[in-house]
Amino acid sequence: MIELRQVTKKYGPLEALHEVSFTAPRGQITGLLGVNGAGKTTALNILTGYFPPTAGQVLVDGMDMLTDSARCKRQIGFLPEKPPIYDEMTVREYLTFASRLREVEARSIPAHVREIIGLCGLEEAADRTLGRLSKGYRQRAGFAQALCGAPPVLVLDEPTVGLDPRQVAEIRELMRRLGEKHTIIFSSHLLSEVQQLCSRVVILHHGRVLREANLGDMMEDGGALRLRVSIALGESRLLPALRSLPCVRRVKTLPTQDAAVTEAVLECDAAQDPQTQLFHLLAAMDAPLRLLYPERDSLEDVFLRATEEG
Amino acid sequence: MTAIYRREMQGYFHTAVGYVYMGVFLAISSVMFYALNLRERSSDLLAFIGYMSYLWMLLSPVLTMRLLAEERRTRTDQLLLTSPVSLPGVILGKYLAAVSVMLLTLLCTGCYVLIVALYGRVYPGELAAGYLGFALQGCAFLAMDLFVSGLCRSPVTAAIAAFGANLAMWMLDLLAAAAPGWLAAVLEFISLYARNEPFLMGQLSFASIVYDLSFAAAFLALGVFTLHARRVK
Structure with missing residues (x-):
């Protein structure tokens, strides 16, 4: 138009x-x-x-x-x-x-x-x-x-x-x-x-x-998917395993009060089916998944990132 | 163009501008009519018109000062310039509104003619030539002052600048008297007052008619050019 x-x-x-x-x-x-x-x-x-x-x-x-x-x-x-x-x-x-x-x-x-x-x-x-x-x-x-x-x-x-x-x-x-x-x-x-x-x-x-x-x-810019997870396993064992997943680009841990629980945001490649990879990993480690949901960028995030890069 | 003409006419009479212009014009003209015709018991209306022609210098800026400068100051030009009306349409609509108020005011001076006709003798041909020259001179001043308004950011500045331009136009006659031969000829050729002289003798001068109209057209074209240049800048 x-x-x-x-x-x-x-x-x-x-x-x-x-x-x-x-x-x-x-x-x-x-x-x-x-x-x-x-x-x-x-x-x-x-x-x-x-x-x-x-x-x-x-x-x-x-x-x-x-x-x-x-x-x-x-x-x-x-x-x-x-x-x-x-x-x-x-x-x-x-x-x-x-x-x-x-x-x-x-x-x-x-x-x-x-x-x-x-x-x-x-x-x-x-x-x-x-x-x-x-x-x-x-x-x-x-x-x-x-x-x-x-x-x-x-x-x-x-x-x-x-x-x-x-x-x-x-x-x-x-x-x-x-x-x-x-x-x-x-x-x-x-x-x-x-x-x-x-x-x-x-x-x-x-x-x-x-x-x-x-x-x-x-x-959903850049094909990235951010997964917010809460897993009943300590960070020392879990984080290296998460980082080893092919779909995971970055892991950002969040503060938690229980040392036996890991709270994190995983920045993943959406094309590699990260949810399935995560499921298999946690099943193999016998680590119960307490919470999993995709976290979307707000327009504010996109705008700030774009103007910072620009 | 019609829309702009109607709005400007409304603008003149929704605000004090139109009334102030007509009121001051008619007040001064009535004093002059009394001094030149009634007191002197003279039916020479051409002399009256000759003195009146100096009023354009003073009053023409009143009609034109808002036309473009106010639009620019209040940013209402955005409404006009993003509408389908062309730039010449904008300028012409505004100009014709100013000319209409001027002609309406001139029409009111017809009562002086009636008074003279009642108690003396009026020569219609001479009088018509005098009024034609007077009106054409007014049209020329309005076009120049409209152009000046397009150059300014505020109506007050536009009024002062237009008054300055009108004064300069009047001073051309004085300069012509002091200038060497060829320059005096050029200045007299340009001067709107010198151009008006044949009309004040009751003669219909086609050269003066063409000059006054060309003068107005040139300044209207300059007004369009100014608007265009400001947009491109």
Whole structure:
């Protein structure tokens, strides 16, 4: 649906993005993760046509943003980090203006605006001026603006930043609902938010893409499987045996109060069926297995590892 | 473009800007009308228009200062520039809104014409030429000041810079008087005030019409170029 191809952006001598390529597939929520200054906002501004890249291409449904700008922009609704709102307008006037900008047919604008107001929970504030609204309502109005013209793609730059927990939950719920019909790309540095909402994740760091994968694949990165075990046998006998298993890459012991019990995390090669190898070893050693479960990486682990390596 | 035109018109009259512009323009013009026509018992409206043309220098920045600088300051330009509207569409929508408020204000000065027509004699052809020149001069100033607004980050800076540019345009006449022959000719050619003189004599000058329109078009094109250049930078 949306693709960045080898996009580079330079601000004078500073290179904000370096040959960034990623794809946001149709009908999925893609999260753009990165620390502050990673290049997320620059990437989203280029993706929406706010400014062009120094080099590279942005493709929207196969159309080039540079050569077919108006058609590409019709496909995209954009909520920048600071909602682009006019303080002197009421919410209804603002959404009417945004609908006109997005070439909604004049006759259907009132109904279109009513629908968006309902969808974003703005009924109470519909006829109040934007300058007098709370931050949460202003953010929602900005969100509503992105929906005008019913674009199939929504690009949201840190949509929950600065909101209180209840407002955050409301915006996330709205994104989840919209994600059923729209392709959504949003940036965030909140890992939990990305983990909750996204099916696909792109990690940006210092203007480069470090990882791009479906969320599930990213968590099981590198074919590694981590097994959390508790075995009723002392470490001195057990650890050399565990390390001798072909599937085990690394053993990390955990503190225990009973010297006759070993608590550990085994980092194994998932392709070598580590559970079976472990079963045979423990059976041969007559060591009772008290606990065994696979431990998954959190997105935080993946992100920290990726940015440290990057 | 229509969407932007309508929003700007709304912007002028949802805030004080439109009212301040019209109010100050009409207040000053009524004082001038009293001094030049009523008190002097003169029906010479062209002289009145001639004095009024200096008002553009003062008031044109009021209409243009917000147009691009405010969008940039509040980042609402992100909404415009990520919409399917083209850059010329953005500039033209804003410009036409400013021109509309200016023309609406000029229309209000029609009451002076009515007063003169009631108690004296009005020469419609001459008056129409005078008003045409006055309006074209206003359009030229608005285009230049809109361009200046596109260069600035805040409306206040835009207003001050536009006033400076307008003042420089007025000073061209003074410089022309002191400059050597060829330079004086060039300065007079450029000057919007010198270009307005035929209209103030009741003449329809096509050269001046073409010049004023070209002047406005050139600054609108520069405005588009400025927006484009800022995005590419």
